Amino acid sequence: MGEAEGLVKHVLLARFKDETPQDEIDQLIKGYANLVNLVEPLKSFHWGGDVSIESLHQGFTHVFESTFESTEGIAEYIAHPAHVEFSNLFLPKLDKVLVIDYKPTTVQI
Amino acid sequence: MGEAEGLVKHVLLARFKDETPQDEIDQLIKGYANLVNLVEPLKSFHWGGDVSIESLHQGFTHVFESTFESTEGIAEYIAHPAHVEFSNLFLPKLDKVLVIDYKPTTVQI
Numbered sequence: 428m429g430e431a432e433g434l435v436k437h438v439l440l441a442r443f444k445d446e447t448p449q450d451e452i453d454q455l456i457k458g459y460a461n462l463v464n465l466v467e468p469l470k471s472f473h474w475g476g477d478v479s480i481e482s483l484h485q486g487f488t489h490v491f492e493s494t495f496e497s498t499e500g501i502a503e504y505i506a507h508p509a510h511v512e513f514s515n516l517f518l519p520k521l522d523k524v525l526v527i528d529y530k531p532t533t534v535q536i
Numbered sequence: 537m538g539e540a541e542g543l544v545k546h547v548l549l550a551r552f553k554d555e556t557p558q559d560e561i562d563q564l565i566k567g568y569a570n571l572v573n574l575v576e577p578l579k580s581f582h583w584g585g586d587v588s589i590e591s592l593h594q595g596f597t598h599v600f601e602s603t604f605e606s607t608e609g610i611a612e613y614i615a616h617p618a619h620v621e622f623s624n625l626f627l628p629k630l631d632k633v634l635v636i637d638y639k640p641t642t643v644q645i
Contacts, residue, residue, distance in 0.1 A: 461643075473641060479637045485634050525596075527588050527592075529585060531582035532582060
C-alpha cells in the first residue's frame with residue numbers, strides 16, 4: 428500500500444445552524460477559502476454541499492477539504508492567528524462539526 | 537464560486553470494531569480499493585488512517601474517499617453487486633460509519 432506524495436488532508440464536516448442566512452454562509456465559505464492566502468502551510472481548499480443519495484451523512488450539510496504537506500503544517504495552521512480569528516466567526520454558526528485528518532494512500536491490487 | 541470538473545467525492549468515515557484484527561482490516565481495505573476495477577463509475581480511491589491532532593474526529597479511525605463523475609455514478613455504484621457483496625463483509629466490522637457526498641468546488645477570492 429503506497430502512500431501518495433506525503434500530503435495530509437484535513438476534512439471538516441459541518442452542519443450550519445438552521446437560522447444562518449445563506450448570504451452569511453456564503454461569506455463564511457469565502458473567509459474559509461481565503462485562509463489559503465493567509466496561512467502558508469495550507470496548500471489548497473475545496474468545499475461542497477452535501478449531495479448524498481444515501482441517508483448516512485448524519486445531518487452534516489457541508490464538507491470542507493484542506494490540503495497540507497505535513498501534520499506539522501496542520502498544527503501551524505490551527506495555531507495561526509488568521510485561522511483562530513476565522514474559527515471564532517465560523518464555529519458559533521455550526522450545529523455540528525467533525526474534523527479528521529488523513530494521509531491519502533492508494534492501494535496496489 | 538466555480539465548480540471544479542463536475543467530480544463528486546464519496547467520503548466514508550469508519551471506526552472498525554476494536555476486536556477486528558489488523559490483517560482483516562488490511563484485507564477489507566484491499567477489497568474496498570479493488571472496487572475501482574469492478575465498478576465502472578468509480579474512478580479513483582484513496583484511504584488513510586486518522587492522524588488528527590485535534591480531538592474532533594468523534595472516534596472515527598479511517599477515511600475512504602472515492603471519486604465519481606456524477607451522483608448517478610454513485611447510485612450505480614451503490615446498487616452494483618460487487619459493492620453490495622463488499623458492503624456485506626465491510627459494514628459488520630464497523631462500530632461507526634458516516635457517508636457524505638459532495639462536489640468539490642473552489643472559491644475565487
